[in-house]
Amino acid sequence: MATQSTAPLFPLGNYTFGVKDHMSEQDPSVAARLQRLAHEYEERGQRTTVEGVIVVHDHGHPHVLMLQIANTFFKLPGEALNPGEDEIQGLKVRLSQMLSPPGSNDHHEWEIGELIGVWWRPNFETFMYPYVPAHITHPKEQKKLFLVHMPERKVLAVPRNMKLLAVPLFELYDNAARYGQQLSALPHLLSRFNFIYQ
Structure with a gap:
């Protein structure tokens, strides 16, 4: 009989949230992002993106940061890797860039856990799938989602032009209209974990 993976969750109130300088987005629009993807694909081939799924609890229910x-636009912390860059190390660096206080060199402190999902972008379009469609031989992007195991306490800093939200799983579930297919699938992906509330 298969055992269920366990993961400790700490209360949202254990974490301190600060603000840091504006972090500019590389692309002013979705169309510009897809255009950059097409340009990069011509130069480097398939893009690999890594994102962290950070789960805490509030009122006894899991919330995703x-x-x-x-x-209007919601995303998990993370970004595209450079060619040849290690996935785990690359995700740690991007989590620090997005969420660590200014001047901290804490990328080695992020604990990256299990790979919980993989999405594929078959074309230079917004649609991504949790599989490679049969007629696609060269996907344009692969996105990997990793569970991030948080310490009991941590100081996080969010760029001024972004908000960090703790969204409950029940809000994400079956809510692709607001959060998109990938984020609304998180309750399914996380259901294999037995969360231990600390």
Whole structure:
């Protein structure tokens, strides 16, 4: 009989949230992002993106920490890797860039856990799938989601142009209209974990 993976969750109130300088987005729009992807694909081939799924609890229910940009766009912390860059080390660096206080050199402190999901972008379009469609031989992007194991306490700093939200799983579940297919799938991906509330 298979055993269920366990993961400790600490209360949202254990974490201190600060603000740091504006972090500019590379692309002013989705169309610009897809255009950059097409340009990079011509130069380097398939892009690999890594994102961290940070789970805490509030009122006895799991919440996922995610960034909100411009009041409408939600994303997990993470970004595309450079060619040949290690996935785990690359994710640690990007988590520090996005969420660590200014001047801290704490990327080695992030504990990256299990790979919980993989999404594929078959074309230069917004659609991503949790599989490679049968007619696609060269996907344009692979996105990997890793569970991030948080310490009991940590200071986080969020760029001024973004908000860090703790979104409950029940809000994400079956809510692709607001959060998109990838984020609304997180309750399914996380259901294999037995969360231990600390």
